[in-house]
Amino acid sequence: MIKSMTGYGRCREVVGGRDILVEVKSVNSRYIDANIKTGRLYNALEEKLKSLASTYISRGKIDIYLTIENIDGDKVNLSVNREYLESYVHLLRQIQAEYGLGGDVTVQTIANKPDIFSQTKADEDMDEVWSAVEGVARKAFDIFMSMRKAEGERMAADVLGHLEHLEAIRRELVAKAPQVVAESNERMMNRIRELLAGVQVDESRLLTECAVFADKADISEELARLDSHFAQFRSMLREDVPVGRKLDFLVQEINRECNTIGSKSSDTEFAKLVIEAKSTVEKIREQIQNIE
Numbered sequence: 001m002i003k004s005m006t007g008y009g010r011c012r013e014v015v016g017g018r019d020i021l022v023e024v025k026s027v028n029s030r031y032i033d034a035n036i037k038t039g040r041l042y043n044a045l046e047e048k049l050k051s052l053a054s055t056y057i058s059r060g061k062i063d064i065y066l067t068i069e070n071i072d073g074d075k076v077n078l079s080v081n082r083e084y085l086e087s088y089v090h091l092l093r094q095i096q097a098e099y100g101l102g103g104d105v106t107v108q109t110i111a112n113k114p115d116i117f118s119q120t121k122a123d124e125d126m127d128e129v130w131s132a133v134e135g136v137a138r139k140a141f142d143i144f145m146s147m148r149k150a151e152g153e154r155m156a157a158d159v160l161g162h163l164e165h166l167e168a169i170r171r172e173l174v175a176k177a178p179q180v181v182a183e184s185n186e187r188m189m190n191r192i193r194e195l196l197a198g199v200q201v202d203e204s205r206l207l208t209e210c211a212v213f214a215d216k217a218d219i220s221e222e223l224a225r226l227d228s229h230f231a232q233f234r235s236m237l238r239e240d241v242p243v244g245r246k247l248d249f250l251v252q253e254i255n256r257e258c259n260t261i262g263s264k265s266s267d268t269e270f271a272k273l274v275i276e277a278k279s280t281v282e283k284i285r286e287q288i289q290n291i292e
Helices: 040-054 082-099 107-111 126-195 203-217 220-237 244-264 268-288
Strands: 007-015 018-027 032-037 060-070 076-080 117-121
Touching (some): 018 126, 032 040, 040 126, 060 126, 082 107
Parallel strands (some): 032 060
Antiparallel strands (some): 007 018
């Protein structure tokens, strides 16, 4: 079952006296790119959340937001970075003296500079906090994955519809190919006869050259490879592992076969079918850019 790289999950619970909120959302990306926001007091949990995310997804840009509030009130210790404070006050007074500015350094001046203060969580065991957060995070991820799977099912249905259209086009090409090659061969022979009117021509040599040309215009190999690619595509859509990259490569191969078929024939009806096929391939390509 394919999964979309787009998803959203949210869970909020009270665990061990903590009101915990975890939000997870993602968009498509070539690789896994995790952005974790926990707030300064819980930075130690970022790696744990990133590691947890990697067990759920293999591709996508994912944002994880964690908010924790202690119901009984946060126990926070504030301290002063004295070296920073002394440098800050000294610099302010130096600017005053140098430029003849009035006023003075007050407590309010210092209070407006948050970098002077350090805030630390008091008496909290991060392992204990993680034990509470992990369960909530897993529930958020489960909701998130359910959305990705549901979106993936819709995308698979849409892609299969386009694939069926490609298969129908291939069947038309198969039916028309012998006639197109014969007509192309006949046009070439007539054109040669016109150009060589009145000139003695070795008919057997002419037929040999036309046969060589017809062989170069033959698209049976390309049509056979397309059939194989379509079968592979269907098989990949049923796999339970991430297949987005493999599908992307396969679509490139399908498009290459369509280009080769188009270059081998100048028939108008053939050209229309090839253009329709390439347009359908592009629609598939747009969809699989969001498949994990």
